[in-house]
Amino acid sequence: MQSLNTPNVTRTTCPYCGVGCGVAANVTAAGAVITGDKFHPANFGRLCSKGAALAETLDHDGRLLYPLANGQRISWDEALDQVAHGFGRVIAEHGPDAVAFYVSGQLLTEDYYVANKLMKGFIGSANIDTNSRLCMSSAVAAHKRAFGADVVPVCYEDIETADLVVITGSNYAWAHPVLYQRLAAAKKARPDMWVVVIDPRRTPTCDIADLHLAIAPGSDAHLFNGLLNFIRREDALDLAYIEAHVEGFAAAFEAARAAGSIPKVAQVCGIPEAEVSEFFRLFARTERTVTIFSQGINQSSSGVDKGNAIINVHLATGRIGRPGMGPFSVTGQPNAMGGREVGGLANQLAAHLDFSDATGIELVARFWNAPRIAKAPGLKAVEMFQAIASGKIKAVWIMGTNPAVSMPDADRVRAALLDCELVVVSDCVRHTDTTACADILLPAGGWGEKDGTVTNSERCISRQRSLLPTAGEARPDWWIITQVAQRMGFAEAFPYTRQAQIFREHARLSGFENRGRRAFDIGALAELDDAQYDALQPVQWPVNAQAPGGTQRLLADGHFYTPSGKARMLAVVPRLPAVAADESFPLVLNTGRSRDQWHTMTRTGKVPRLNTHEAEPYVQIHASDAHIHRLQHGGLARLTSRNGVMLVRVQVSEDQRPGSVFVTMHWNDAYARSARVDALAAPVTDPISGQPESKHTPVRVESYRPAWEGFVLSRTRLDFTEASYCACTKGAGYWRHELAGDDLPEDWRVWAQTALQDSGASARSTPKVGNLLSSQLDAELTPPVGAQQLRCYRSADWLEYRDASMGRYRAASLRHGRLEAVFFMAADQRLPERAWLGSLFGKECLESGDVAGLLAARPPIGSADAGRNVCACFNVGEKTILNAIQAQALDSVEAVGACLKAGTGCGSCIPEIRRVLDRR
Incomplete structure (x- = not known):
């Protein structure tokens, strides 16, 4: 790999999904330039639309820049003392189980490690859970039941070398775009590769699918049990592998027998028999098969069983641990895997040790010198917030996540936080649904400022390096936690002054008395000095004496981490979703x-x-x-x-x-x-x-059906508290507000100008009745015959049009020829497109043709209206693509890309471009 000491270039890792793409950042006085790191093994230079836009997220707008207590700015010393005292008081009065941490896959491994150590090792409670609970905890449990450890046996290369790739419970094209593009490229190079997508929806992932099984929601386990039964009946089992390396197969086959024949599976899953038959026969005859699964499997009241039903068919056919085959759980968050390594889930200990094993508890206690270590699992995420609501948990520290939005039953979660005695939130963002519930806010470093490690979905540990100074008074999460731990009396156990110290301790614990009994082992990295840590290259664990360069695949030798050394097939009895649709909720x-x-x-x-x-x-x-x-x-x-x-x-x-x-x-x-x-x-x-x-x-x-609908584009964000529906997004130089309301304002002009005045962007003069627009604009607004009460006004900086008979109102505010805001309201949905109007905010002074078409939302003749955006990488709109297709007879995605660049960036828009081509 190229040296990391390239002048002005920092090689780091993307902060989005679990693919863990490498990023090359070049920071200059003019700003940061972000590109994909072509040397990183996860992406080889590719980035999705989100990763490619990282440079546009690095400003300090909206950042939490200093500590706050009850809305008042305080010093770091005051904030840390208040957190330590508050948690200490609750623990003294109610015991350690009265406090909790809720952490995040957005944290780096070093942050995660010290948070877990503080709660489980020294506070003495296991009430630390993570938003990764919402993401991949079912896969973790399925791995542990089948393999005896939370191991992902495959690597990304297996996706490209497989002859059959089954994608179930994942809109892979949007959730893991770079891996999807790797798969798409492999399929293009090898057209005989098969891709099967199992999803109730037809998603963009189906763009490359040879077969799409639109199964009934919740029927996944029925399908895979039926597949296991089919494999047994068709003698497609690897009996030698089963005999040597698998236990529990008899019970698993007996449970699968209940799935019945292909007709029965098809009936339960709600798909044609021919599709079930084609999938089963394809799987049975294709040795090199990878099954990718994600949230559609995991986020279920029987998600663990669904995961084991998938693993069962791979164990039954011996398709595991070898190139191009295996079950592959892809994680949603950038460091969900790193959180699993350090015990970020409430039912885990650090280093993949478990509360079910007393020797594991004792081992971690000795390593940490933690006599008060937790000895039983804590409350999982949903239980945790229910305990906050009931008052059982009286203090909670939320780190880098937004549970008032992301937790189920979110209204009650928010109410619970508002009623909680002490809510501490450390985040890099000032205003979120969760920070609004906090008593104390602690400013954490954001991406580009943080330094540490993350682990992606294929067990690859990568460095996330800082490329910018921290914003305001923000501090790294590990530093914040360490400072609180020291103030709570645990200074000896938390002496850290730099993240490399934490990583070395984490690595030592992974190898501590391991002797090959635990899959997670990065003991070979325990002696890295600071310079070696800084230069650490991507490496897949285990990284130990037996594999100092890392390990691409696991379980190839048929050895598993169960007491018997064999994998377990589980008897899966499919269950319907816990809450069924009915007449009231159909x-x-x-x-x-x-x-x-x-x-x-x-x-x-x-x-x-x-x-x-x-x-x-x-x-x-x-x-x-x-x-x-x-x-x-x-x-x-x-x-x-x-x-x-x-x-x-x-x-x-x-x-x-x-x-x-x-x-x-x-x-x-x-x-x-x-x-x-x-x-x-x-x-x-x-x-x-x-x-x-x-x-x-x-x-x-x-x-x-509201009384009115409309939209407002304005240079500043406006507040429409009286609107029953309001969706607001940031455009290029403006804010877009989509609105609807139940009550019509008495006067639209007053309503519009009040919104501007409240934002400090008011119109500078009062519109004058009778001052008609230019003849061109007047022609655009000529009402149909018989229309009544249509009025057009113009002043130096206010244009207005209203048609009471049609329930329409339109207005524009200008200042010295520069557009400040436009208002489009109607009694129905007949509203113009927004793209051209939005583009006007990029002009310092509107031209006469722009002004003439402003209230009609019609660009001057010869001006381009790009339409709805299709390609985020190159800002290419739907109308631009359609016009190019028609004008230049473009007939393929490649031709569109060559002409407009659309689809040549991350590739996520290719399915949509193909649909535009199909409509031509």
């Missing part, structure tokens, strides 16, 4: 990711080009269900569950399975009103993993 709500957003938008929401693909929260629904429930494409709908309510835009799509609806997970009160999808989700969890069932919430959907 549709099943599924949640997932948007293409260009991340978690609760605290980072990606700052980037205009990442907001253009989907500017509002939406519900995707099949046309048949839209007809039944009287929903119109582009209209608004109210979704109601037994737990909450949300308002969203309707997107009618044949990609959705009838009976199901889909809503993205990202929207929150910081960007939209009544749009937190997890307010609808019930706090139902898998009994083993504690992971919530986020993919199966019964809901009803009703059309919401």
Whole structure:
């Protein structure tokens, strides 16, 4: 690998999904330039739209820059003393189980390590859990049941070398875009490779699929049990492997027998028999098979069983540990794996040790010299917030995550935090739904400022290096935790002054009395000096005396980490989702990711080009269900569950399975009103993993018909508290507000100017009646014959048009020819597109043609209207693509890319470009 000492270039790791892409950052006086690190083994230079836009997230806008207590600025010493005293008081009065930490896959491994050590080792409670509980805890439990340890046996190369890749429970193209592009490139190079996608929705991932199984939600275990039964009946088992390396197979086969024949599986899964038969025969005859699974499997009340049903078919065929084959759990967060290594989950100890093993507890206690170490699992995430609500937990420290948005039953989670005695939040963002509940806010370093390690989905440890000074008074998370630990009386155990010290201790613990009994072992890295730590290259664990250069694949030798040394096949009895749809809530709500957003938008929401693909929260629904429930494409709908309510835009799509609806997970009160999808989700969890069932919430959907709808584009963000629906996103030089309300204002002009005045961006003069617009503009606004009460006004900086008979109002505020804001309101959904209007905010002075078309939202003849954004990497709109296709007879994705660059960046937009081509 090229030297890391390249002048002006810092090689670091992307902070988004679990792919763990390498990033090369060049910081100059003009700003940062971010590119993919072509030497990193995860991405070889590729980046998704989010990673490519990282440089646009590095400003200090919206940052938490100094400590706050009850809204008042305080010093770091005061803040740390208050946190230490507050937790110490609660522990003294109520015991260690009255406090909790809720941490995050956004933390670096060193941060995670000291947080876990403080809570479990020295406070003496295991009440530390992580938002990774919501992501991959079911996969962790499935691994441990089958392999005896939480190990991912495959590597990314296996995806490219497999002859069959099965993707189940993952919109891989959007959730893990770089891995998807690696797979797409491999399939293009080897057209005989097969890709099967198992998902109730037809997602962009299906763009490269040879077969899409649109199974009924929750029927995954039935499908894989049926596959295991088929493999047994067709003599496709690897009997020698089973005999030598597997136990529990008889019970597993007996349970799978109940799945029955292909017709029965097809009936339960709600798909044609021919599709089931094709998938089963394809799997049975293809040795080099990788099965990729993610949240669609994990986020279930039976997610662990589903994971084991997948692992079962690989064990039964001996397809594990060898190139091009194996079950592959891909994680959602950048350091979910690192959190698992240090024991970030409430039911784990550090270094993959477990509370179920008394010797493991004793080992960690000796290593840490921690006589008060926790001896039993703590409360998992959902249980933790329920304990906060009941008052059992009286102090909680939340680090780098936003549970008031992301936890199921989110309204009650927020209420619990508001009622809690002491809520501490350390974050890099000032205003989130969760920071609004905090008593003490601690400013943490953000990406680009933090320094440490992360581990990706293939067990690859990479360095995340700082490239910028910390913003304001922000500090690294490990430093904040260490300072609190010292103030609580644990200074001897927390002497850290730099992150390399923490990493070395973490590595030593992994190898401490290991002797090959634990899969996780990075003992060979325990003696790195600071310079070697700084220069650490990506390496896959185990990294020990037997494998000092790391380990690409695991379990190739047929040795597992169970007492017998054999893998376990589990008898999986499929269970229906815990809460079923009924007459009151007849549709099943599924949640997932948007293409260009991340978690609760605290980072990606700052980037205009990442907001253009989907500017509002939406519900995707099949046309048949839209007809039944009287929903119109582009209209608004109210979704109601037994737990909450949300308002969203309707997107009618044949990609959705009838009976199901889909809503993205990202929207929150910081960007939209009544749009937190997890307010609808019930706090139902898998009994083993504690992971919530986020993919199966019964809901009803009703059309919401407000008195008015509209949008406002303005240079500053405006506050529309009276609007019942408001979704706000940042554009290039402006804010976009999508609005709806139940009550019409008495005077639209007063309403609009009040909004501007409240933001400090008021119009500079009062519009004058009778001052007509230019003849060109007047012609654009000529009302139809018979229209009444249409008025057009113009003053130095205010244009206005209203048509009371049609319920329309439009206005524009200018200052010295520069556009400040536009208002478009209507009694229905007939509103113009926003793209051209948004582009006007990039001009210092509008031209006469721009002004003439302003209130009609029509660009001058010859001006381009790009339309809805399709390619975020190169800002290419749908109309631009359509125009180029027609004008230049483009007939392929490659031709569009050569002409416009669209699809040549991260590639996430390729499925959409293909659809545009299909419409030509």
